[in-house]
Amino acid sequence: MNIATFLVLLVTGFSASFLVLDISRVAARRHWPVDDGAMAERFRLLPVLLALFAGPALFAGAIWRMRMAGTLSLIEVAVAGVIAVGWACCYGLVVAQCVGLLFPDGPMNF
Numbered sequence: 001m002n003i004a005t006f007l008v009l010l011v012t013g014f015s016a017s018f019l020v021l022d023i024s025r026v027a028a029r030r031h032w033p034v035d036d037g038a039m040a041e042r043f044r045l046l047p048v049l050l051a052l053f054a055g056p057a058l059f060a061g062a063i064w065r066m067r068m069a070g071t072l073s074l075i076e077v078a079v080a081g082v083i084a085v086g087w088a089c090c091y092g093l094v095v096a097q098c099v100g101l102l103f104p105d106g107p108m109n110f
Contacts, residue, residue: 010085013056015091021054021061059109 028046050058066072072080076081 008097009089009092012095013088014084016095017054017057017091021057024050024054056084059087072106
């Protein structure tokens with residue numbers, strides 16, 4: 001893997017997760033999960049599916065909000081950023097492999 005492949009996987013991972021997050025925000029406007037303690041009372045499928053399919057976007061957004069609020073130090077932001085980048089690269093690799101399965105003779109065979 002070279003730096004270009006890494007960048008493609010990174011952009012693919014973040015793009016796919018932000019796309020899923022934005023589509024789900026539009027589609028589930030009235031049922032958008034909020035932090036109201038509802039998870040303790042019952043199992044809700046939407047937050048679990050969002051964490052699964054839009055995890056890097058949610059994590060990056062949470063890092064940004066906590067840094068702007070001043071609750072994270074610079075070291076914590078750096079560690080969380082490395083985790084978010086790694087998660088997005090893994091997600092990008094999964095998306096690229098799925099595209100490779102759809103188009104087996106294409107250029108995206110990693």
